[in-house]
Amino acid sequence: MGQRPDTGEEDNSDVRRFVERFALALHDAGVPRMPARVFALLLSTDSGRLTASELATGLGVSAAAISGAVRYLVQAGLVIRDRDPGARSDHYRLPGDLWYEVYFQRTPLIEQWERAAAEGVDILGADTPAGQRMQETRAFFAFFRGEMSRVVERWREHREQLRQAGELPG
Amino acid sequence: MGQRPDTGEEDNSDVRRFVERFALALHDAGVPRMPARVFALLLSTDSGRLTASELATGLGVSAAAISGAVRYLVQAGLVIRDRDPGARSDHYRLPGDLWYEVYFQRTPLIEQWERAAAEGVDILGADTPAGQRMQETRAFFAFFRGEMSRVVERWREHREQLRQAGELPG
DNA sequence: CACACGTTTCACGAATTTGTGAAGCAATGG
């Protein structure tokens, strides 16, 4: 954890325990284990930006584990890979507008659910009780997808208010 | 699948494929495999209510697998266990207001995330960049929890509109 | 009351996920 001053074993141990705990919560939400740990570690660093080597050291795992994890996170849009000109190392960093991006990246997943439900209506029969329940399920996902867009826009507004009220750093 | 007329192997096979597909989507969202399959099967039956034995037959698995799965779903509040007086079998059914209940049951999970983030602020230091990012994370979850309550209330209204417009069965 | 039924629990094998060490590959820098 090159970005954190090492203020002692106990402090470091608290942070590491927190990282693992947060990663478990992400895992419960469906994120595979190593990507969850990488994301939680990035969240817990001052820079929000680490090399693969730093990630491996910070989590106490091999470079191979990091390679798989960051591939997942980059593909999911949860982490951005960049590199300074002339540098040897890729850096992995959090999106600038973090939670906006995280939830924005959920949209294709919800669309996928919506399509699955729509196909379910055909398969089950639009005039059957099961088909009608599935119709409602499709309508819910369509509705939810639209609402999520609005929620994350409102989050930005809300965050701005919190910043002006001094409750979040600006 | 006692509730579905068996209209032929191909039709049944489509439904079963759909169930497995939907279950995979639930699994991607963090639901363990067997509970996801049970939930998807209940969704796909006309009654939305099956015994353990019917669930086992419908999914082609053992009674033991169903026992574990329904324990998870009942504890998560996603399925309700009931029994007719004098019957030998428990039935497992979907909540009446399905998607309202599903998302309502997510609230404790969001609260858990919020608490984890609050603890992270302490651990990382409220005046560090990492701590401030975690402060924003906590604020996001608090905001999101409130918004989710509103979203599911709005869903009910929206669904009522769809019903009156004839786009959903009433 | 005895028996059958409908699970649930237990012990464990099968399947899948996770993460490793070593080799391979691409590119940086002297």
Place this chain on the structure above:
DNA sequence: CCATTGCTTCACAAATTCGTGAAACGTGTG
């Protein structure tokens, strides 16, 4: 140009999850 660096890939072992069959348990019914 070439040695070194910083990964990525590969083959596979370790860990975890998943699901089974059999036994145990609780209860409904004749």
